[in-house]
Amino acid sequence: MKEIPASGNSKTIKVDYLARVEGEGALFIRYDDDTVHDVQLKIFEPPRFFEAFLRGRDFSEAPDITARICGICPVAYQMSALHAMERALGLVPTETIRALRRLLYCGEWIESHMLHISMLHAPDFLGYPSAVAMAGDHPDIVRQALEIKKAGNALVRLIGGREVHPINVRVGGFYRLPSLASLHGLRPQLAEARKLAEQMARWAARLPFPHCEYAYEYVALSNPNEYPMNEGRIISNRGLNITAQDYEKHFREEQVPHSTALHSVLIERGAYLVGPMARYNLNFPQLSEPVRRIAGELGFKPPCNNPFKSIVLRCFEVLYAFEEALRLIDQYQAGGEPYLTAEPRASSGCAVTEAPRGLLYHRYSIDRDGKIAFAKIVAPTSQNQKTIENDLRLMLPKFMHLSEEHLQGLCERAIRNYDPCISCSTHFLQLHLQHEQRGSP
Amino acid sequence: MAADSQLITKQPHKPKLAVWKFASCDGCQLSLLDCEDELLLLAQEVEIAYFMEASSAVVEGPYDISLVEGSITTPADLLRIQEVRRQSNFLVCIGACATAGGIQALRNFADVSEFTSVVYAQPAYIDTLKESTPISTHVSVDFELQGCPINKLQLLEVISAFLNRRAPQVPPHSVCIECKLKNNVCVWVAHGTPCMGPVTHAGCGALCPSYNRGCYACYGPKENPNSDSLCHWWEQKLGANKSTVIENLRNFNALAPHFKEVSEHRERGDKA
Incomplete structure (x- = not known):
């Protein structure tokens, strides 16, 4: 941690263990009346070394093993892993497999976004420590949120087998295709939850938002035909337009002493933003007509540059995911082979998909026996970490008049805007705790 | 068993539940939040006293029941698990990380310093133990619920069994x-x-x-x-x-x- 010049008014904000984020992180800010001197989103999640122990494992295990990086978005890890492996092996999935993967991703977006919207983020806006506490005064909102989340989980369970670490996906396709009847059986629950999701979006749009707008470089997949999940080019609002193959030519991971998560930057440009706000601002025309209409009615046409409003954009993505899921179910053609196979060969492949929290990059090399020789994974929260720190740096001067307690609360909220998934972002790190002691247990 | 059989019937307050995270993916504690139909009911039966992923309100220990997710992989966590044990009357390990070291225990079969250099450019910043170990290596545990991830219905069964002072019905067969x-x-x-x-x-x-x-x-x-x-x-x-x-x-x-x-x-x- 760098030393700053002594100042009579120097103050610190220190949060030893951030609540309502996934994983273990801490915050340290040093500032005085004029300037913010130092902002560190510290991550002390223990290192788990996935990229190292994947080496030597069979290529077919990558989706199941990398799923265990994150219990909240395991489908994202499975999707990036199997698309990367399929590129290495030259497999092109069938239309049915493609549609089912998108359907599975819809389920994960719904359950992951709803977890964040209702249990981690909404309590901030209404001044409660948790959703359970919020349920005392706002029982309908919490119950509806749980119903919506449950429908997302039901979708993941039907296609993937279970909500956390689904078992039905494999390189080349699925172990078993769902029957048409089982998909249609889910339709009423999804249609009902879609209505609730619309109400939720209307409710969220009326929450009180702090006035904070920043100029970000948004980075997301983009695909002319659909809102991006598994396919597309990586684009930005500042002219980036590349394929996944060129990802590492444009993005670099840096290690900083205060975090076990690697920070990712755009080479020669610096921080950038991934996730719902980037997807929404870059891909609004690809959303369904009702979502675009509702967004217009609520005054949320892009660009939306206020990170506190990301809760509303997550609601829009949930609503879209229900509409997309219903569309995919209605068009589903049963039959065909559940998966394609290929003989292993010495090769490499990479892929980017849109995890609920943003771009998720995987690259693998495998040897001729199909054993993994190299693995690289860049999670969304590593990519947003620098932007989160920048937000805090820019936001604080405007709110110096607040009491320290309020300021600290606002800083925690600014972090939660990103739904940071620290379990993911640490590829597996541990902070050197030489400066601060953990406040727990 | 560390559970104090006097505790539940005699104390006037709701039993205090704590959820602790060590090295893990969060999936097992998420199972609790995935109990969409039961979560609010559960909150009527127990006081959710420490659950950082779900609440910023922290109630001081000791806790009547602690759910422990994750394995021990760092020097700081070696100390923290001792404190969790001291604060917990009934300690339940949830999931493969807590009961069997988790996927990160693959390091135990390899050279961890080489692992660090594969993931990090500057391994000197990284502080980690050579091995990932289950909770039971370090403290006594009262119940272990296996699974990667655990089954949320089995988790509810374990909590319900605790509340009703009976043994959990978790069949050990194949x-x-x-x-x-x-x-x-x-x-x-x-x-x-x-x-x-x-x-x-x-x-x-x-x-x-x-x-x-x-x-x-x-x-x-x-x-x-x-x-x-x-x-x-x-x-x-x-x-x-x-x-x-x-x-x-x-x-x-x-x-x-x-x-x-x-x-x-x-x-x-x-x-x-």
Whole structure:
């Protein structure tokens, strides 16, 4: 941690263990009346070394093993892993497999976004420590949120087998295709939850938002035909337009002493933003007509540059995911082979998909026996970490008049805007705790 | 058992529940939030006193029941688990990381300093132990709920059993029994698919075989498994090679005593 010049008014904000984020992180800010001197989103999640122990494992295990990086978005890890492996092996999935993967991703977006919207983020806006506490005064909102989340989980369970670490996906396709009847059986629950999701979006749009707008470089997949999940080019609002193959030519991971998560930057440009706000601002025309209409009615046409409003954009993505899921179910053609196979060969492949929290990059090399020789994974929260720190740096001067307690609360909220998934972002790190002691247990 | 049998009936307040995270993916504690139909009911029965993922309100210990997710991998966590034990009357380990070291225990079979240099450009910043170990290596535990991830209904059963001062109904038999109960066609017998079901702890509801897939043992060993014999059959009758056999014993529950032992036999080429 760098030393700053002594100042009579120097103050610190220190949060030893951030609540309502996934994983273990801490915050340290040093500032005085004029300037913010130092902002560190510290991550002390223990290192788990996935990229190292994947080496030597069979290529077919990558989706199941990398799923265990994150219990909240395991489908994202499975999707990036199997698309990367399929590129290495030259497999092109069938239309049915493609549609089912998108359907599975819809389920994960719904359950992951709803977890964040209702249990981690909404309590901030209404001044409660948790959703359970919020349920005392706002029982309908919490119950509806749980119903919506449950429908997302039901979708993941039907296609993937279970909500956390689904078992039905494999390189080349699925172990078993769902029957048409089982998909249609889910339709009423999804249609009902879609209505609730619309109400939720209307409710969220009326929450009180702090006035904070920043100029970000948004980075997301983009695909002319659909809102991006598994396919597309990586684009930005500042002219980036590349394929996944060129990802590492444009993005670099840096290690900083205060975090076990690697920070990712755009080479020669610096921080950038991934996730719902980037997807929404870059891909609004690809959303369904009702979502675009509702967004217009609520005054949320892009660009939306206020990170506190990301809760509303997550609601829009949930609503879209229900509409997309219903569309995919209605068009589903049963039959065909559940998966394609290929003989292993010495090769490499990479892929980017849109995890609920943003771009998720995987690259693998495998040897001729199909054993993994190299693995690289860049999670969304590593990519947003620098932007989160920048937000805090820019936001604080405007709110110096607040009491320290309020300021600290606002800083925690600014972090939660990103739904940071620290379990993911640490590829597996541990902070050197030489400066601060953990406040727990 | 550390549970104080006086505690529940005599204390005037609701039992205090704490949820602790060590090295893990968060999936097992998420199972609690995935109980969409039961979560608010549960909150009426227990006070959710410490659950950082779900609440910024922290109620001081001691806690009546602690759910512990994750394995021990850092010097700081070695100390923290001792404090969690001191603060907890009834300590339940949830999931493969807490009960068997988790997938990150694959480091125990390798050189961790080399691992750090693969992931980090400047390994000197990284502070980690050589091994990932289950909670029971460090403190006494009152119950272990296996699974990667755990089954949320089994988690509710464990909490409910605790509230009602009875033993949890978590059958220790194999996944094979669950297949029979579901009328599944055996993927091994009918399709020649290698399956870990005969040695794997029940609890998932025989998910993989229900999806035409061989079980990969994410629930860890059942009681009294004979995995050496299973490996023999995999190799002799199903044509599985040695690396596949070892990979299936050594994934999410690699340190479960029985799986570890047999994977090491197999690696050395010992006869069963």
